[in-house]
Amino acid sequence: MSTQADHGHELIPRPEHTPDALRAALAILAPRRLEEMQSTKDEAFARAVEWQSLSPVRSWVLAWARDIEIARRPDLSVRHARAKSDLEHEDPVVAQDALRELSAVLDEAMKAVRE
Template sequence: MSTLPDHGRELIPRPAQTPDALRAALAVVAPGRLGEMQATKDEAFAQAVEWQSLSPVQSWVLMWARDIEIARRPGLSSRHARAQSTLENEDPATAQEALRELSAVLDEAMKAVRG
């Protein structure tokens, strides 16, 4: 599994980190996840009110920006899917390598959106 950064083509430009921009981007790159996005948004906003803090909303924005970053970059998306598919491999070394690769993909995506 490659841990090299993916600087290839992108399906869409990186969206702004606002709920509306993230929703619009997700509708293009992973429309099947829109329901999940709304449910987690509702939870984050409820938690923000309960805690009297914006940190749950900020976490929600970063999580979805990261996931959209992965989905909008085919190379990164392929690495993510490969790593996830081998996480539960019977060979511990293979599963461990998949976990390292998944972590590398998530780190790369998070660095890109925090950039």
């Protein structure tokens, strides 16, 4: 597990950016998503072979590191869930605010995992 800035309460330490470490973290935080993780991993590795490039694997690692960052930090997790629930709100202003908030949460999580 790597070091990270203090974001308040964190459920687990930030995992290293390896498939095994990310899978272990997800098994603790959101085990129902393990099948999805494996499926997207298989797709990324197949694309990497097809394209003869590691970029699909790097993208897979970053996407899951970002999602795990959100899940391991209750502050981000609550903001993420609230924004997602308001995305299709009948009031377009609420939906627009939710989209901005969701983008902000995803950006904050991505920035954190790239530190």
